[in-house]
Amino acid sequence: MAAKAKTKGSAAGAYHHGDLRRALIDAARRIVESEGAAEVSLRAVAREAGVSQAAPYHHFADKNALLAALAANGFRDFADAMRIQAKGVSDPDERLGALGVGYVLYAAKNAALFRLMHGPSCESFVASAEFKEAADAGFALLRDAVDACLPKATRTQIAHACAAAWALVHGTAVLYADGRLGALLDTRNLAATTRKLTQLLDVRQVLEQ
């Protein structure tokens, strides 16, 4: 649909845009990354997309809906990034490590968006199905990997191992994005650093608890 319309819409000065919804999300993303989440206003997004300030209302009910779509989009990209990082890695421990690296690298490369995805502005649309589904996909990757590492563990043990792995990797991502990790150690090779940190976590220890 979008592509078809785009053939006409992409011409300069075209009245109809073709895929404004997508363009607005992209514009919002650009603003988030370059100016910070606080600067994302519906008007600024419209401006960035080269469209009148009322135009977004034909594609989103309100500002929140745009943010929700942006965040959901981010979560999809995020899960993709993790999948790509772990592609072809079948050894359970290696796979868990690779997913962690994907997690942190994505957050590092898209710091402001990552923040928005987990920020308080999200609380209002956590309920939205699109958002929830996208947000859960990334976590499911982690959970399955932890699962594979602990074939004999109970449900509760898996949950704990999962939580620890998630927290470690999430904390690393957040602290790096805030510049605090960089103040503590050399993060020029962030993937290697992440790997070192995650190696300190012994997920199998959960079997002793």
Add this chain to the structure above:
Amino acid sequence: MAAKAKTKGSAAGAYHHGDLRRALIDAARRIVESEGAAEVSLRAVAREAGVSQAAPYHHFADKNALLAALAANGFRDFADAMRIQAKGVSDPDERLGALGVGYVLYAAKNAALFRLMHGPSCESFVASAEFKEAADAGFALLRDAVDACLPKATRTQIAHACAAAWALVHGTAVLYADGRLGALLDTRNLAATTRKLTQLLDVRQVLEQ
């Protein structure tokens, strides 16, 4: 100074407040916790403190300065909370665990403030000496505890162990505050849960790297 002036100032309808600076920070804190960081405007803070909207300018250069003071204040309380949690615990591992629990419990009890302390609004005043000092104090507690656990480690190894401990505990705090940890496992006894998660981290493993 404050207390002296307060004797008069605390009378209802007093023209001079006595310790408005402190009162404004408290008001801001109340708003952060009850309404969220987005609702903290200088005008709202003045309103909450029962004072005219121009009054804060006698105590803070601008909105940012108030936020910086609020965050610095938060970091001081935060370090205190950790200290109290670890008070009298001298066994290195136990102490590190206790500090972690203090870290997470504080973040859980003051979720919105904790978010603000690490939020993007802080980036603008990380340079401020008061803020930096307060923010570093909490971290120093962690570092010293890790240090005590690893008497034979190199500087780099300590840094890595520190980073991992910090990330794990920070991630736990953030994920809990976002309600995500609660969706994964039972967090009714948050201290116990935190303890379980941190026990999966083997800081001594860093000696093998």
Add this chain to the structure above:
DNA sequence: TGTACATCAGTGAACGCGCGTTCACTGATGTAC
């Protein structure tokens, strides 16, 4: 102890701004006949 005065910490009105959202509109598109 009393008084003049400088200083401090408030007040209230006003400024300009960007925001979210609504509205009546209009140009472009696609479909029924």
Add this chain to the structure above:
DNA sequence: TGTACATCAGTGAACGCGCGTTCACTGATGTAC
């Protein structure tokens, strides 16, 4: 193939709002004499 028309996706002007900040002011405080 051509035309009338419904629908869709834009426009631009306007609304009311709360915000950060400034200003001239005034009441309270404390100090010098």
